[in-house]
Amino acid sequence: MARLLDPRGGHTSAGSARRKREKSSFDVSHVRFQYSKMAEVSGLRSKNHFEPNSKSRDPDEGFSGVENVPFCRHKKRPPLARPEDLEEELLPHTMMSNFGKNDSLTPSPDEGIEEDKVQLEEEKARPIQIVLTHEDEHSFELDTAALEKILLQDHVKDLNVVVVSVAGAFRKGKSFLLDFMLRYMHRQDDTWMGGDDDPLTGFSWRGGCERETTGIQVWSEVFVVDKPDGSKVAVLLVDTQGAFDSQSTIKDCATVFALSTMTSSVQVYNLSQNIQEDDLQHLQLFTEYGRLAMEEIYLKPFQSLMFLIRDWSYPYEHYYGPKGGNAFLERRLQVKQNQHEELQNVRKHIHSCFSNIGCFLLPHPGLKVATNPYFDGRLRDIDDDFKRELASLVPLLLAPERLVVKEIGGNKVTCRDLLEYFKAYIKIYQGEELPHPKSMLQATAEANNLTAVAGAKAMYSKSMEQICGGDKPYIAPADLERCHDEFRQHAVGHFRSVKKMGGDEFCQRYQNQLEAELNEAYGNFSKHNDGKNIFYAARTPATLFAVMFVTYVAAGVTGFIGLSTLAALANLLMGAALMALCAWAYVKYSGEFRELGALIDQLADLLWEQVLKPLSEHYMEDNVRQTVVNSIKASLTEQGSQHAKLKTH
Numbered sequence: 001m002a003r004l005l006d007p008r009g010g011h012t013s014a015g016s017a018r019r020k021r022e023k024s025s026f027d028v029s030h031v032r033f034q035y036s037k038m039a040e041v042s043g044l045r046s047k048n049h050f051e052p053n054s055k056s057r058d059p060d061e062g063f064s065g066v067e068n069v070p071f072c073r074h075k076k077r078p079p080l081a082r083p084e085d086l087e088e089e090l091l092p093h094t095m096m097s098n099f100g101k102n103d104s105l106t107p108s109p110d111e112g113i114e115e116d117k118v119q120l121e122e123e124k125a126r127p128i129q130i131v132l133t134h135e136d137e138h139s140f141e142l143d144t145a146a147l148e149k150i151l152l153q154d155h156v157k158d159l160n161v162v163v164v165s166v167a168g169a170f171r172k173g174k175s176f177l178l179d180f181m182l183r184y185m186h187r188q189d190d191t192w193m194g195g196d197d198d199p200l201t202g203f204s205w206r207g208g209c210e211r212e213t214t215g216i217q218v219w220s221e222v223f224v225v226d227k228p229d230g231s232k233v234a235v236l237l238v239d240t241q242g243a244f245d246s247q248s249t250i251k252d253c254a255t256v257f258a259l260s261t262m263t264s265s266v267q268v269y270n271l272s273q274n275i276q277e278d279d280l281q282h283l284q285l286f287t288e289y290g291r292l293a294m295e296e297i298y299l300k301p302f303q304s305l306m307f308l309i310r311d312w313s314y315p316y317e318h319y320y321g322p323k324g325g326n327a328f329l330e331r332r333l334q335v336k337q338n339q340h341e342e343l344q345n346v347r348k349h350i351h352s353c354f355s356n357i358g359c360f361l362l363p364h365p366g367l368k369v370a371t372n373p374y375f376d377g378r379l380r381d382i383d384d385d386f387k388r389e390l391a392s393l394v395p396l397l398l399a400p401e402r403l404v405v406k407e408i409g410g411n412k413v414t415c416r417d418l419l420e421y422f423k424a425y426i427k428i429y430q431g432e433e434l435p436h437p438k439s440m441l442q443a444t445a446e447a448n449n450l451t452a453v454a455g456a457k458a459m460y461s462k463s464m465e466q467i468c469g470g471d472k473p474y475i476a477p478a479d480l481e482r483c484h485d486e487f488r489q490h491a492v493g494h495f496r497s498v499k500k501m502g503g504d505e506f507c508q509r510y511q512n513q514l515e516a517e518l519n520e521a522y523g524n525f526s527k528h529n530d531g532k533n534i535f536y537a538a539r540t541p542a543t544l545f546a547v548m549f550v551t552y553v554a555a556g557v558t559g560f561i562g563l564s565t566l567a568a569l570a571n572l573l574m575g576a577a578l579m580a581l582c583a584w585a586y587v588k589y590s591g592e593f594r595e596l597g598a599l600i601d602q603l604a605d606l607l608w609e610q611v612l613k614p615l616s617e618h619y620m621e622d623n624v625r626q627t628v629v630n631s632i633k634a635s636l637t638e639q640g641s642q643h644a645k646l647k648t649h
Contacts, residue, residue, distance in 0.1 A: 127203045127239065131216035131259065140215065140255060142426040151415040156222045156234040160405045160412045164397055165238035165260040168270030175203040178239050184394045185223045185235065193391060196380040203239050216240050216260060227400050234415050235403065238264060255429050258290030262425055263418065265406040266304045266397060273311050275332050284346050287353045304404050305354040312361040320389045322396060325359030362389050445502030449510040452498040460491040460518055464525050474532040484522045491518060540584055540604040547577040547607065
């Protein structure tokens with residue numbers, strides 16, 4: 001080659017390359033010796049690449065014969081480049097940084113070592129999603145296998161567990177905070193925050209306005225911590241899906257928040273700038289949703305809650321940190337006599353749910369953090385006030401003497417127990433036992449429409465009572481149906497006239513519900529009216545008497561002609577009808593065994609509708625027809641006789 005490519009972008013002449021070959025002849029000999037030792041260590045003893053009998057195209061070339069020999073015996077590699085054709089900077093760093101400058105050579109790993117590295121990379125600690133989201137169905141699923149792999153490790157499964165969870169609205173820095181917690185758990189000393197140029201790694205986080213975390217994630221490494229009393233505990237860090245994003249329903253948000261609160265010993269409620277009333281109302285809704293799912297309700301079902309107020313802008317009123325935060329929280333959660341009952345109930349509910357409630361005020365991390373799209377968590381880009389307060393916040397939660405062991409029902413929970421609680425709780429939220437939480441507008445609209453339905457139904461019932469109430473006489477079924485149609489139209493008109501929230505489509509569902517309930521009420525009024533008809537009330541005994549009479553006659557006739565089997569069957573039916581009649585009379589007299597009386601009435605109605613009524617109608621039709629025919633014949637006969645008399649005269 002006349003010219004060779006320089007790795008720095010230029011070219012060098014062939015003569016220059018030749019001079020470098022001569023200069024490095026001693027170094028290459030040294031490489032041969034070191035590389036042969038490396039091959040022996042790696043198990044590559046089948047062939048020495050640098051033996052004198054190896055094939056070489058040019059005795060002056062440094063790596064003679066390397067092109068024809070596999071780099072390792074597991075699978076073929078591309079041939080190694082010869083050093084006379086490459087500059088020192090292009091040689092693999094896994095072999096040697098600079099030939100001739102270092103006396104030692106770092107061996108290149110073989111395939112087995114590379115596979116081990118891949119396996120170690122897979123086992124490297126990382127966030128694991130244990131609660132999966134199904135966005136199309138708005139449902140959640142527990143990844144039991146992933147959670148078992150974390151919690152059932154031999155060294156932690158029987159240890160009491162400390163679960164620190166961070167929850168709150170989306171895009172408020174929950175994952176960012178958890179990554180600093182990871183730094184503390186790895187290095188619990190004064191330098192735990194790391195260097196100014198160390199990027200922040202751990203839970204996935206980024207800037208921007210779209211959500212990052214979905215479902216519930218836990219850190220795959222369970223930290224074992226020695227407490228001051230000598231006991232060991234397992235610490236689990238949990239990240240949750242942010243609430244109130246554009247893809248989650250209120251039920252989704254409530255489920256994630258409630259599930260994380262139920263399974264954590266410390267719940268960090270991550271808020272921005274202040275504690276607003278809607279933040280407290282959402283907390284009330286989410287915690288109540290969690291309390292409903294618990295089998296037993298204790299005085300305080302949850303343990304520790306920390307309000308973490310991010311970007312606090314009023315240090316002149318309440319200074320940063322836990323002292324100012326607790327003073328601020330005490331004022332915000334204070335129950336006053338002059339407060340509205342709704343505001344008092346929210347605060348009482350929060351106090352009744354948690355054994356310990358605290359607050360921490362955290363300043364803004366700085367404009368570089370908020371506006372730089374390439375911010376990767378380096379401390380040099382974060383304001384000093386934020387770093388100072390963060391340095392006191394994380395130990396406040398995770399210092400060995402501050403750790404809060406998870407308890408449920410007064411009993412401490414191990415990692416093994418926590419797995420079972422996760423399984424039980426997720427089944428509850430996957431079922432339909434719990435009511436679905438709704439937005440404020442939807443809940444108000446439902447209450448508004450239900451009130452209108454109740455008012456219209458009450459108006460209908462009052463009108464029908466005036467027509468066929470308990471003290472009113474029997475009314476013809478046709479007249480009752482006509483009144484029902486009239487009163488139903490008035491009730492539906494009243495429902496439509498009431499001002500309601502939710503829109504026409506939403507209100508139409510409740511109008512349909514009203515009409516269905518009015519039809520059901522009409523059925524009850526109709527049955528009550530039929531009960532006033534003496535013939536209707538006597539239908540059951542009359543039917544039973546008719547059955548007894550028919551079977552008695554049938555038994556006599558069949559017995560007379562010698563059909564004893566049919567006669568016995570007829571007598572059996574007559575006896576059954578007689579017993580049914582006696583039982584029916586006893587039920588009506590005593591009021592006991594009402595189910596038996598209803599069954600006899602149904603049987604009598606069936607016999608009446610299917611047998612006796614058609615026969616009687618057919619008999620009546622025949623009688624009417626015969627009567628009409630006889631009347632016509634009589635009239636014709638009379639007219640004929642009168643005509644004959646006129647002719648005679």
